[in-house]
Amino acid sequence: MSESAVQTHYRACHLCEAICGLEIKTQGKEILSIRGDKDDPISQGYICPKATAIADIHNDPDRLRKPVKKVDGQWVEISWQEAIDTVAQRLVDMQNRFGDDSVGFYAGNPGVHNYGNLTHGSLLRRAVKTKNHFSATSLDQLPHQLTSYAMYGHQFLIPIPDIDRTDLLVILGGNPMASNGSIMTMPNAPKRLKDLQARGGKLVVLDPRRSETAEVADQHIFVKPGADAYVLMAIINTLFDENLLKLGHLEQHLEDLETVRVAAKPFDLELAEKQSGVSAGVIKTLAHELANTERAVIYGRMGVSVQEFGTVCQWAIQVINILIGALDREGGALPTSPAFAYVQKGTKGGGHFKLFNSRVSGLPEFGGELPAVVMAEEMLTPGEGQIKAMVTIAGNPVISSANASDLDSAFAGLEFFVAFDFYINATTRHADIILPPTSPLEHDHYDIAFFRLAVRNSTRYNPAVFAANDDSMHDWEIFNALAAKVAELKGNDFRPLPAPDLLVAHGIEHDHYGVHNNPDIALDMNKIKAAPHGIDLGPLVPGLPDRLATESGKIDCAPDFIINDLERLSNVASKVKSGELLLIGRRHVRSNNSWMHNYHRLVKGKPRWQLMMHPDDMHARGIDNNAQVTIESRVGKVTTTVIATDEVMPGVVSLPHGWGHKKPGVKMNIATQQEGVNCNELTDDKFIDAASGNAALNGVPVQVSTVV
Ligand SMILES: Nc1nc2c(c(=O)[nH]1)N[C@H]1C(S)=C(S)[C@@H](COP(=O)(O)OP(=O)(O)OC[C@H]3O[C@@H](n4cnc5c(=O)[nH]c(N)nc54)[C@H](O)[C@@H]3O)O[C@H]1N2
Numbered sequence: 289m290s291e292s293a294v295q296t297h298y299r300a301c302h303l304c305e306a307i308c309g310l311e312i313k314t315q316g317k318e319i320l321s322i323r324g325d326k327d328d329p330i331s332q333g334y335i336c337p338k339a340t341a342i343a344d345i346h347n348d349p350d351r352l353r354k355p356v357k358k359v360d361g362q363w364v365e366i367s368w369q370e371a372i373d374t375v376a377q378r379l380v381d382m383q384n385r386f387g388d389d390s391v392g393f394y395a396g397n398p399g400v401h402n403y404g405n406l407t408h409g410s411l412l413r414r415a416v417k418t419k420n421h422f423s424a425t426s427l428d429q430l431p432h433q434l435t436s437y438a439m440y441g442h443q444f445l446i447p448i449p450d451i452d453r454t455d456l457l458v459i460l461g462g463n464p465m466a467s468n469g470s471i472m473t474m475p476n477a478p479k480r481l482k483d484l485q486a487r488g489g490k491l492v493v494l495d496p497r498r499s500e501t502a503e504v505a506d507q508h509i510f511v512k513p514g515a516d517a518y519v520l521m522a523i524i525n526t527l528f529d530e531n532l533l534k535l536g537h538l539e540q541h542l543e544d545l546e547t548v549r550v551a552a553k554p555f556d557l558e559l560a561e562k563q564s565g566v567s568a569g570v571i572k573t574l575a576h577e578l579a580n581t582e583r584a585v586i587y588g589r590m591g592v593s594v595q596e597f598g599t600v601c602q603w604a605i606q607v608i609n610i611l612i613g614a615l616d617r618e619g620g621a622l623p624t625s626p627a628f629a630y631v632q633k634g635t636k637g638g639g640h641f642k643l644f645n646s647r648v649s650g651l652p653e654f655g656g657e658l659p660a661v662v663m664a665e666e667m668l669t670p671g672e673g674q675i676k677a678m679v680t681i682a683g684n685p686v687i688s689s690a691n692a693s694d695l696d697s698a699f700a701g702l703e704f705f706v707a708f709d710f711y712i713n714a715t716t717r718h719a720d721i722i723l724p725p726t727s728p729l730e731h732d733h734y735d736i737a738f739f740r741l742a743v744r745n746s747t748r749y750n751p752a753v754f755a756a757n758d759d760s761m762h763d764w765e766i767f768n769a770l771a772a773k774v775a776e777l778k779g780n781d782f783r784p785l786p787a788p789d790l791l792v793a794h795g796i797e798h799d800h801y802g803v804h805n806n807p808d809i810a811l812d813m814n815k816i817k818a819a820p821h822g823i824d825l826g827p828l829v830p831g832l833p834d835r836l837a838t839e840s841g842k843i844d845c846a847p848d849f850i851i852n853d854l855e856r857l858s859n860v861a862s863k864v865k866s867g868e869l870l871l872i873g874r875r876h877v878r879s880n881n882s883w884m885h886n887y888h889r890l891v892k893g894k895p896r897w898q899l900m901m902h903p904d905d906m907h908a909r910g911i912d913n914n915a916q917v918t919i920e921s922r923v924g925k926v927t928t929t930v931i932a933t934d935e936v937m938p939g940v941v942s943l944p945h946g947w948g949h950k951k952p953g954v955k956m957n958i959a960t961q962q963e964g965v966n967c968n969e970l971t972d973d974k975f976i977d978a979a980s981g982n983a984a985l986n987g988v989p990v991q992v993s994t995v996v
Pocket residue numbers: 395396397398399402424427428590681682683684685687688689708709710711713725728763873874880881882883944945946967968971985
């Protein structure tokens with residue numbers, strides 16, 4: 289038999305927001321190599337160590353290939369037909385017995401990197417009508433989306449730092465050297481940051497930890513967790529006070545700027561210094577530099593979204609960019625112009641807020657979703673509307689969400705649980721049925737979400753690397769089949785959707801570069817498919833005020849609910865009790881949330897899951913380096929190893945999320961051998977950004993002591 293030929297495929301990496309282009313060589317069913325695609329116009333050959341682990345995902349013996357059902361505590365393989373029929377029947381039964389809201393949904397992060405989830409997920413949601421939708425959005429970027437909705441009228445009209453042309457980039461609570469950029473798709477973050485410095489620009493980082501990005505920055509400023517809002521308000525105050533405003537072309541399109549000036553007044557430099565630990569002089573200089581640098585931009589990510597004042601921080605960052613004239617200006621923060629789902633006035637999906645509230649705590653919905661922090665109480669609190677069945681899609685909330693122990697019990701106590709996932713992990717071990725989609729390399733790929741958030745406009749479509757087995761289903765096919773069955777059982781009409789590439793192709797033709805709007809470019813899927821490395825669509829371009837999606841056509845500088853939330857900020861009494869430390873997270877380039885710990889090449893070497901603590905804090909508690917310590921919060925207690933480092937500021941401890949796989953029933957052979965603990969057993973479902981309901985996973989008060 290002749291050996292099959294070596295084939296070269298081009299495929300985007302779907303693991304993180306950087307969406308690097310890959311060159312994958314295969315022979316038959318074997319992956320020979322995974323390298324960076326040098327001809328990818330945006331990533332230009334860059335990859336990080338996670339990319340090669342895509343081969344491990346594909347080959348992993350622990351990855352489920354067939355649907356499984358739990359029978360007397362044991363997993364047995366079942367046919368797709370049986371799986372779909374059983375799941376549909378159980379969901380409909382639940383709704384018949386306990387009402388529509390008795391079924392809940394949780395959608396995790398990888399669904400956003402797998403476009404069939406985005407195009408087809410709503411089919412199932414429409415078939416199984418419930419108000420109980422949750423997702424990783426409210427553990428993450430909800431404050432960004434809510435702020436864009438409130439100020440610019442659309443949750444995805446999010447201005448992106450023009451990193452390749454700015455001369456001053458101020459980052460709060462983001463670590464692109466490890467994360468490779470977030471809400472700022474920027475493949476090869478290390479080079480882009482170096483280039484900024486090489487052209488004489490300056491990188492400033494505010495972070496309670498000297499992160500990998502702080503390490504390469506021109507200036508690193510330690511800031512107390514959760515206190516950034518004081519710094520940002522003091523910058524706003526200084527800009528007004530010293531008349532440093534440069535409103536530029538948006539001047540006539542700003543509503544309620546005066547409200548901002550008045551609201552910022554009480555938050556002066558002295559207060560900011562007292563609350564944040566950043567000296568008044570440093571904040572003042574920063575305000576001056578932002579105002580006086582021709583091309584400057586301020587940006588904030590996880591550390592300032594997923595904390596107690598997430599929405600105030602994201603709003604204040606937008607306001608500063610407006611005040612210094614950075615919004616919608618080259619080298620500042622600009623709207624993106626993707627080929628699909630370009631946001632302009634009237635674009636669907638702008639958002640809605642507070643249309644209804646959660647049953648138990650009354651937290652508000654946003655865009656049809658309730659905050660993930662209420663998921664456990666909605667499952668655990670009896671009464672009408674209690675969640676009795678869950679559908680999880682590409683998520684692992686028992687490791688990723690606040691108060692993980694409560695969630696673990698909640699999932700264990702469900703009457704029915706179906707998971708779309710290919711691993712039996714800390715969450716899905718509680719499922720009754722698991723529906724494993726095809727491997728990432730077995731389906732085609734288009735980055736609907738991340739082209740929208742990228743520092744440069746581009747487009748790229750990748751066909752599947754391997755043909756899927758006959759007896760397997762893509763996520764989108766499962767959505768089609770399950771939604772059809774649910775509709776049939778309910779006696780409703782149903783029309784399945786065509787394959788995702790057809791939907792995107794149709795969208796592109798009618799969108800910004802499509803023949804109907806742009807006959808000169810007339811971009812279509814055929815042209816995109818003919819360019820396997822992707823097509824560069826150029827740098828970000830100014831588009832405001834035309835693209836504003838607000839009713840007034842103007843920017844709402846002072847949304848009421850955010851201005852009202854400043855009340856909370858002005859309540860300055862320290863909530864930190866004596867001896868308490870503030871817990872923050874941390875990401876590492878070799879890890880990816882909770883699901884990339886099952887591959888030897890990513891977990892080998894020195895451990896990366898320990899608690900980081902400042903030597904002074906250890907000394908004060910008589911804790912030795914490498915000792916076992918207990919960390920205790922309002923909701924939980926874990927035991928792990930501590931390492932002494934002045935990377936974290938005094939009063940702060942850091943523990944990465946995503947670990948804690950040693951649970952009975954988890955079937956991830958390598959992950960379960962890792963010692964890291966689940967830091968979300970410490971994070972608190974009642975500790976939230978009250979304006980949005982987003983979890984505050986950073987800045988959680990904890991006590992640390994030696995294990996006795
Ligand atoms: N303390 C703390 N907690 C955090 C964070 C933090 O910084 N600190 N970060 C938060 C953030 S930003 C996020 S985004 C969340 C992530 O939280 P989640 O989205 O809940 O968790 P992931 O670890 O991404 O889990 C993804 C699951 O999807 C499965 N999966 C992967 N690809 C596919 C696919 O193509 N189809 C299907 N059906 N399943 C797939 C994997 O097997 C895995 O089980 O965690 C949050 N939690």
